[in-house]
Amino acid sequence: MKMCDGSEECCNKLEAEAILSNEQLLSFELRSKDIQWASYVTPLAPRISPIYLQRQYQLMSNYREPIGNHNRREVLVCHDMMGNYLEDRHYHSSKKYDDYRFYHWSGIDYFCYFSHNYITIPPCGWLNAAHKHGVRVLGTFITESGHSKLLNEVLQSKDMVDKIVDAMVKLCKHYCFEGWLINVECKVKLEDMENLYYLVERLRTTVESEVERGVVFWYDSIIDTGDLRWQNEINAKNVRFFRAAHGMLINYTWNDRSLEMTTEICERSQAQCQRAFFGIDVFGRGQVAKFQCKQTLARIVNQRFSTGFFAPAWTYETLQMFGYNIKQPLGDDSVNDAFLRRNEKFWCSLWEHLATHPYHALPFYSDFCLGSGKSTYINGRPKSSVSGSGGGDGEQFFNLSRCSLQPSVPLYQLAERFYSDAFNGGSCLRILQYNNSFRVFVADFKLQSGGLVFAYAYKLQPRDGEFDCILRFCTRNNARDCYLFLGDYYDTTNLQKGRCYVSPLKPKYYHLLHSNNLDTPKIPKEISLSENTANGWRVRYYVVAFDGAIQVKDIGVLYRRSAEATDTAYLGAVYLNECDVNTLDFPQDSNIALIQIYGEDLLN
Incomplete structure (x- = not known):
């Protein structure tokens, strides 16, 4: 999709208008x-x-x-x-970031x-x-x-x-x-x-x-x-x-x-x-x-x-x-x-x-932007204003063309849209529900090559608790649902009773993500586990290899709140893609998760 160059002529011609007569309709007399x-x-x-x-x-x-x-x-x-x-008739709409949005x-x-x-x-x-x-x-x-x-x-x-x-x-x-x-x-x-x-x-x-x-x-x-x-x-x-x-x-x-x-x-x-x-x-x-x-x-x-x-x-x-x-x-x-x-x-x-339509196309990416914001954020930091952009980067904007893929279900009392910070776009998710997991995206991602890469950007002070993204998946015969807990663990735990706890890839091996085309520029791997970069935002990447095809059915979150917490967790972006396990060449100590799901002792 091409973006308007921000010029007055371009924006005016892209402004939507009604047709008021049959003469106008038949002669196609429209500004655009x-x-x-x-x-x-x-x-x-x-x-x-x-x-x-x-x-x-x-x-x-x-x-x-x-x-x-x-x-x-x-x-x-x-x-x-x-x-x-x-104001929605304009291509760039307006600076009225609180206008009505359907999402x-x-x-x-x-x-x-x-x-x-x-x-x-x-x-x-x-x-x-x-x-x-x-x-x-x-x-x-x-x-x-x-x-x-x-x-x-x-x-x-x-x-x-x-x-x-x-x-x-x-x-x-x-x-x-x-x-x-x-x-x-x-x-x-x-x-x-x-x-x-x-x-x-x-x-x-x-x-x-x-x-x-x-x-x-x-x-x-x-x-x-x-x-x-x-x-x-x-x-x-x-x-x-x-x-x-x-x-x-x-x-x-x-x-x-x-x-x-x-x-x-x-x-x-x-x-x-x-x-x-x-x-x-x-x-x-x-x-x-x-x-x-x-x-x-x-x-x-x-x-x-x-x-x-x-x-x-x-x-x-x-x-x-x-x-x-x-x-x-x-x-x-x-x-x-x-x-x-x-x-x-x-x-x-x-x-x-209502019937929920699952996301199914890969690669999958969302930064939760609703198409409006008090500022435009890039990699966790607000971008400086760009004069004459008509509601563009760096200033308040309402532009539905800039919305990201949205959560599959309403998140009432579970998470809220937070407009005072974001990783990319104009807003992020501020987690309200703690100590209980909840669904964010409903999916039907079929991974035939038996491997996936997952990344997310989050903000959480260590004193406030721990944060996981969770993937629900099943085997090709749909025998039983299993869960990947993608948090910060000392090592990968074998799949037992349908659960596996996975640690993020070690930053010193992030260059292997790029060489295998597994990363995305929208979540830079350089913003790793350090809270001193990107305005406190951190990025985690995970690589998981299975011994057969799987289907990812849900993406959820779990925030474990500590007793001393003064704030909560924030989720800024998520990314999921398929990877070919036959091309992976990660060292054993990289934290790549190798999971057998078709063995005889599966889910014992």
Whole structure:
């Protein structure tokens, strides 16, 4: 992905904007029409099948429910915040580091950027944040009461519909997003209804054929007579739209009878029920919501339907009700802290009903940056300001393009985002839970060559305790889960009862990491066990060789707090990659861990 050079011309052309008329849409009259957005947008990362977790934070629980047609449910987030196209419309966004961020990407499937403009094109920052995590992004086509003339123009003929569809698909391909939410909220003339059905059907088929993983959603609004009547279910009056699109987002004032009716229609149509996305307005219109959303979500998932969350930025916007000023142009620590606490609490309450998408691509790296910060940190130290960078290095920034891969589950009351220090980016994890391990990343890393290298950057004063990262792994036959405790031990303990305690590689052998292409420049091995460098941050590298293929399933942490502790542990970055054990040439005293997992006495 190419980065903007920071010039005013570049940033202005990369600013996202809405389309307000059919003339503008068909003529492709946009400020950024000559910009190759593919150079600035992260490609959509591939995903593998998600899993359901029981207690999402419990590292020592091996409960994982595989997903199939019998239990598959999906989640759409419809981001509708104060009209949108706020500071997030800019490529570099702003210095308002406390602005709203969505970062629980592992639990959702689709992200819709919503505004009340005619054609809403998602900004670059949201595209990059979502795509890094494999989440598909939708723009919005909306015709409300003031847009009826626009819709009449579209539906005047099938030829016009074809032109509009081709133009909308061109937008997807130019701006690198995956599809559309179609939201018609104005009365349609009865004689135009066939062309409206045709619009949805042709947009779906064209997006399918021309856009990678393309998708089109219809919003429950218009019925077969052309009247605007939200049904809050799928029934005979709107089922044709359901059949025409990939999925239907159902209005949020549904009831239990709505669920029953939709089940009947899906069974009669032999349609997958997960294509029906029942809406939950997080502000609470029509349903029990806010911090009680879990009650409403449970009713949806019990019937095997998917879910659409309207306006999850409720966790940010409603801070104003408690005396917080969310409109300060440079941000505010109290706003940032309060939002992050509320946001973690909200998503943590829902997670047992959401499917978690594991990370599977190697090499894996995260520094926990949320795409914002009070400063930019590089290797543990803040970088000096760069004038004219528009929210770039060395100063306060809000730029979602700079977000890192995020924890797979909410970490409410386990760890918090810490903005006064970081190893790389704008923040790190400050550990709140001690003396009990917890999960941070859910993974499905298949290591065929029987070896791995793992590194992490952490900060911890010796008086405050000890810190481990923990890898849960299993053998190729998935016989039993085992755990690697990657801390600071005197020597490697043999794998017994599924646990192995490993010491970091000795710094004098770090040059062998580079010669074997096992390290990463993002976690410099020179910052080893000394706390006198990198502002107190330290780096540990581990090399582990097995006698066969393994699968890494989780990355977790364990902070053992001492009785004399005055602070806690901080995790700044993690890195994992595969290594070929046949090419390793480390001396015996280097602390490389040699572990037999396929022997007869395994796990005795």
